[in-house]
Amino acid sequence: LEECFAKEYYKTPHSPEPLTGYDYLTGEIILKLIDKTLEKDRALTPFSYVASELPIHKNISIGNNRSIQLKGFIDRVDEHNGLIRIVDYKTGRERLDFKSVTELFDPSEKDRKKAIMQVLFYCKLYKLDKAPMQPLQPSIYIVRNLFDKFESFLKYDKEPLTDFNLVEKEFDLYLTRCLEDIFDLDKPFSQTTVESHCKYCDFKQLCKR
Structure with missing residues (x-):
């Protein structure tokens, strides 16, 4: 230390x-x-440690024959009971449950579950780069819960999400739509309608919100 x-x-x-x-x-x-x-x-024992702070870069295709490089640094990867776990550590107050993939990408949501979206994004990157066929289990370690009732697995519509494959198709759809929207040259950027999102934004001095 x-x-x-x-x-x-x-x-x-x-x-x-x-x-x-x-x-x-x-x-x-x-x-x-x-x-x-x-x-x-x-x-969880026995489990196999795979990696920590794993950098992944991957190109994906979106509309108009464009390619975008996605990257991430996965906090932890391990293997337990035949499943590769993609683990993200969080120090804040996070939720582990979500009702639909749609809500993760909805900009009008005041309390969007960014941690869940992030770990699913890491699952997508890992699957593209390392394990196209192996089941991946997204997990979040909420540090402040280590001393209390601790759970790490996500709940999708009240059921444990043990395999990223269950939401991958829908996640791909909304991720691609989001990226196409960001890189649409005919669509200008606009301020969020949810002003609470501006509180910790790095660019709030530019937009004067």
């Missing part, structure tokens, strides 16, 4: 030192989160 702080935070990779003050408290929290993560993982 001290080596990680030195490398990533202090930028002194060759001079790790004992943590003090606020950094010591932060380190203790990190250690507790690691312990809890390992405790939850123990319940």
